[in-house]
Amino acid sequence: MIEVEHLTKRYGDVTAVSDLSFTIQPGQIYGFLGPNGAGKSTTMNIMTGCLSATEGHVRIDGHDIFQEPNQAKRLIGYLPEQPPLYLNETPLEYLRFVGEAKGLKGPALTEQIGEVLRQTGLENVRGRRIAALSKGYKQRLGIAQALLGDPQMIILDEPTVGLDPLQIIEIRDLIKELGKTHTVLFSSHILSEVQAICGQILILSKGKLVAFDTPENLERRMTSNEIVFTADAPQDVVVDILVQTEGVSPLDLQEKSPGLTEARIGAEEELYDVSRRLFFAFAERGIALLEIGLRKANLEDIFIELTEKEAQGKEGQNHDGSAEA
Amino acid sequence: MTAVLKHELRSYFHSLTAYVFGAFLLMFVGLGALRYNIQAAVSNFEFVLEYCSLVLAIIVPVLTMRVLSEERRQKTDQLLYSLPISTTQVILGKYLALLTVYLVPLCIVSLYPLIFSRFGDVYLPAAYGSIFAFFLMGAALIALGVFVSSLTDNQGLAAGLSMALMLFNYFSVSLSEYVSATAFGSILALTVLILLLCVLVRFVTKNENLAYLLGIVLMLAVMAAYFFHISSFENLLPRVMTTLSLFARFESFVNGVFDLTAVVFDLTVTALFLFLSVQSLEKRRYN
Structure with missing residues (x-):
């Protein structure tokens, strides 16, 4: 379970995420939806300990990511927006390093590496240089890395960006497969994708959570x-x-x-x-x-309506403010 | 930490990095040995190391330039942040790997005095004392290189900057004879240093008020010291330049003195720059 409480992140004068609170329950696929610059990556980076928060807390199964980073980080696997790969190594060498850093040793390590290679379909390229792999394979390797150490929660930041349609379908199937055994939170700005795989959708706009519901309920709300x-x-x-x-x-x-x-x-x-x-x-x-x-209203309409409402609300506030001044 | 250490070692020894570094170091030590011990038939091996110390200022930056800047450029630093290991462990693992790469050629070099002693009268304590000091000096320079590499995602810039710093450190003793020894000259240099420090603080913390405050406090302190104790400013700048030189401290070992303050100084410099590297990496999480 991930609890995010009143999370705020400011870069100087720019507020990337403001007062964000939500709870992620185990056993489902969560979609993190929002236009570019809505604060998806920032939120995910904070949740995984890559970035500090200006205010607020993130707890992974009760472990605060800032207070007890090591316990908290063991429970999550994270694939950042750009898969963090050492291009001069082979997938096998790379996974060995990540596994060791996650505290795996000996036969357990070898076994888990074999397992994640099988899950992500990388067995054929295990000995090739990462730099020579296609983008789809790199993305899978990024996911494989997140799966090591058998974390309960997998957080994927835009895992299908920049892939060709066939690769996108493959990655989506992989995420669906992972959703059976893990809690998955993944971000995207492609609506149909989120609609197709997610049991729960969080819509983020301008750093604020504007909706958090099942796709069916969101449609009904329209x-x-x-x-x-x-x-x-x-x-x-x-x-x-x-x-x-x-x-x-x-x-x-x-x-x-x-x-x-x-x-x-x-x-x-x-x-x-x-x-x-x-x-x-x-x-x-x-x-x-x-x-x-x-x-029927589709997710696209909901998305546009919600994100526009948010923008209008902001403008309204500004007008009020200037009127008072 | 062991995971990072093993990973780094593998990457150094699987690529040419470790071998090229070792080859360069051994080549210059070899040239020095040829010149002093064989051609000039001097039995002091420590002169060879003195001859080679300038080489460190060139090859250490090349060794350390990519250690952290490459992580940042490839965005693999995000992996390091998200793994259940602390920043200190990352820095220590990386540093120890670099130290190993440096230690391997030094182990080979440490056979030379033994070999030479079979053909002549070599004073081994002085030779091994200076190899030890050479190791410590290199260790401090590597720590400096790691810190500079943590500041930028541009390898070339990291190499250039650390090379400039190390060369300045190498020549600072000779340069100190040419800088102004008057109290006014020292004040001027201190002012420039304070301004540079403030610019750095402003750049690192993005907090202008803090930088101004720090600058004002330091300037007031300098002015107060100038009015109350003007004599301490005489000769201050050359003294500071000499004191901070890692290479100058190495000289005393070459002269056959086991200088404990130099050992402490080298270790302090190493610890300071490793600490700063951890802070620099940590800071990026707080920007």
Whole structure:
């Protein structure tokens, strides 16, 4: 379990992370989402002891990362944004060093190195120079390094950045696989990626946590579930039907050609319930629905809405401030 | 610490670094031995080491330039920070590895007096005393090199800077004869030093007020000392330059004196720069 409490990091006048608090429970994959410069890397660097915090605490299973760094660091494996590799060595030599530094010895070390090489699919290149490896392999080696010492928690900073589509899929599968045995926290600015693998999503914007929920709940939270349809009737008839139907709020109505209305409505309840009701309401009046489409809010909308709201909120504050002055 | 030590040793001995360093050191010791012990038929091996001491100021910076700057450039320092080992262990591991690389050729060199003693009258205590002092001086220079390497991610800059510092240290005794020995000259030099120190403090801590405060306090102290005890400023600058010279202290061993203060001085310099290296690495976590 990782507890982050009131974490703040300032670089001079710039606040990279401000008053961040969250708790990560074991046994799930967490996605850390945010636009570039939102403070994802800074937060991860602090959580893994690579950076100090201006204020606040990070506890890994009760061990404070600043007070008891060695105990805390043993519980986490970290892959920084750029995999920290010694390019002149082979993966085997590199992993041996990291393993030894993590306190592994003798047969246990050899066994674990073999295990992480197998897990990350690096067995074929174990004896090649790291500098000669492809970017995907380097990234895997970075993950292999994080896995040594069997930490409970794996923290990966943008593990799929700069990889080709095939490599991205491979790394994603690897993360999914790791999620079965470890708690994984990984950051990304690619929404679909996070949606595809994560059980929990943390959205960070301007150094603040703006959302922390499951992807399904985040989608449910959105109000912009919409139904778009074309009815074989004039506009006033359509309005008449909509007024009598529960759970809909017309957003846009247009009579495209005489006797043919295009409508966009917001659904206030479960989408399928509303669309079923709509279908029968029109059917009762003998009007055909020529086209019907559902627009579910996706993570992208949520992300944009949340991060923009944050930005607007900030601007609002500034305006208030200047008005007072 | 052992993990870092083993890792560094492996990288030095798997690459050419250790061999090139050793070869250069042995070559110059060999040239010195050829010149003094064989051609001039002098039985004092310590002269050879004196002849070679300048070489250290050139090859040590080349050995130490990448030790920390390369970690920073390759971003592998993040790995070191995230591993469950302390910064002190990292620095000590790296330093001991460098020391080993330096010790290997010295072990070979320490056979020379024995070999020469078979052909003539070699005063072994003086020879081995100066090999010991040569080792300590090198150890202090390596610590300085490690510290300079921790300041930048540019290897070339690290090498250049430590070379400049070591050469200045080497020539500071001869230079001290040319600098102003008057009290005013010393004040001027102290002022420049204080300003440099303040710039460094400002640069390292990014705290302007602290730098100003430090500068003002030090300047007031210097002024007070100048008014109350002007005589202590006479000859101060040359004295300081001579005292701080690692190479000058090595000379006394060459002259056959086992100078305990020199041993203490070398060890202090080593400890100080290792401490500063740890702070420099730690500081990057607090920027």
